[in-house]
Amino acid sequence: MKAGTKPVRFLAALAAIAFATAACADDSTGGGNGGAPASSGASGGSIKEGLKIAFLPKQVNNPYFTVSDNGGKAAVEEFKGSYSETGPSEASPSAQVSYINTLSQQQTDVIVVSANDKDAICGALNEARQAGAKVVTFDSDTNPSCRDLFVNQASTEGIAQIQLKLISEAVGPDGGEIAILSATANATNQNTWIEMMKQELAKPEYTKLKLVDTVYGDDQDQKSFTETQGLLAKHPNLKGIIAPTTVGIAAAGRYLSGSSYKGKVALTGLGTPNQMRAYVKDGTVKSFALWNPADLGYLAAYAGGALASGLISGKEGDKFTAGKLGEYTVGKDGTVVLGEPFTFTAANIDQLNF
Template sequence: MNLTTTGRATAVVTLAAALVLSGCTKKNDTAATGDSSAAAGSGSTASGGAKKKVAFVPKLQGIPYFEAMNAGGQAAAKDLNIEWLYQGPTQADAAAQAQIVRSYIQQKVDTLIVAPNDPDSMAPVLQQAKDAGIKVLTSDTDAPSSVRSAFVSQASTEGIGTALVDQLAKVMGNKGKYAIVSCGETAQNLNGWIAVQKKVTAEKYKDMSIVSVVYAGEDQNKATQMATDLMNANPDLTGLVGECTSSAPGVAQAVKDAGKIGKVFTVGLGTPKSMAPYLTDGSSSASILWDVQNLGYLTAWAGLQAADGKTLEATNKVNDKMTAVTYDAASKVLLLGPPLVITKDNAGTFSY
């Protein structure tokens, strides 16, 4: 979903033709290698250790969101002269993700960055990486109780959760019942946003209420079915939130299929290209996100700083587009910036 998020980095690959909107169904490839096609264009293998190896393990490989992060990482690799390694499970599976992380530990990468599906089960694996002398970070999704030295955050938890509720309240007329279709039950960023949504709804929108929170994994079709079931079970439901980049288009599709555009309103955390048709026809009112390619670039940059043993400053110039990225030493959070509101008017300005 911490769309985490959320300036624009220049895309180095054309993503749309190669990406799918839901998780792949093939078996997980658990052998992470630096030669994978996902790392193409990120620089040749280090000669004599000249290039730092920065590895990123997303929650899920093969969906537009993380492929956009990968594009940003590849752009950073060219600019920073690092080797960018990228591989995740092809299903949102914590055990498969941990196996990929262990493979990168065996490869002795310089920095290992993970967006954990399950922060608690990932924490011991990150400890293994640290014990092996590898610098450890998280990005997009945090594992705050782990040994990670920094979390590269797409936007603040408070900012994302509040923006979701505010955008939905606007189209619901500040009243009515809504439901949330989330993804992974253990994802720290998604659960953090939901907690904020509950708080903001109760304190700011007294005439609105959340009737249910359900979990569709990273499966857009399942999100559509769950949203359909929620509307059938709650005839007075007037709002739906898709909490991640697969459930956001999923809930909008459910409203469209049910012929309830203008009667049930949706917002979510979807990538611009995947949400553009729904924003255009009104089945979605807004997408809350961030510049995902910038997040990927920042992730790679932070990985290099860690590999080089550099201390992050309170304000950091990453490149000419990200000139004031803040770092909070107390929480160890490197913050990309405030969330973006994507509508039918600006969705076409993004390349992913």
């Protein structure tokens, strides 16, 4: 779905989702045949029953991953697999290695992981693959050589473009200084989006925006809060902050809403409606973006099930059916794209619950 398009259909689907529940029943971001049998593959085969599928998020106490992993759980239950979730409580580069090793020893069929670092877990993942596991990265990728598929939230260009568009609109026609509050310095997805935003800033429509700083909250609430405070102290003329991380945008919103900067410094980025509702309603945030994280986990689970069942190999052009989301096609470098981000505003945020 393109940001800002098909809002009625999108909202109707998401309105049925409680926090941390299953994926939407009638979303068609895969461009395919919603309503197809839950375990059907493009080749006419079926996902094997009883597959052991483990989700390994960046950190287990992150609300975003609670929602995405529960989407994965719903999918695994549909094709009669065995679901589990494990992972570190802090998003550090090497924190996931021991969990991968344990999952490999447990003969897990599919490891679905959001990488804290594109390189740090590669050795462990390749050992798991040699032991027979299929590896699907989602949300944040590793090097392509370390996994079988990457399930991406949206196109890199789309994520970068929507965030710059929203901060430009929030700051206003006079532009000014902006900064980025990211997650960890090694997060693959964050760094890719930031580089693309820098490229977008060179376009004529953004000549009045000046990126003056990028800081890292490490996907920790208090550190992100403190980094927001530090940005404003360091850059007294700051007009806007982009936080392409759900933890970061919520922490920045909390700081701004209780400070003298409320209404003076714009904030946007990637967040969930339940985290951001209060800050939209009190005027701290005009708009922000995200995809449906439950759908992301749901799609990743089906991709892993299709791999482990031999329905696809992960090569470009492979097709598989992701339950209620419909048919998807594997793209370049073994990447599957969920869809484009959606924009949340005061006009629609009360219709969404995740």
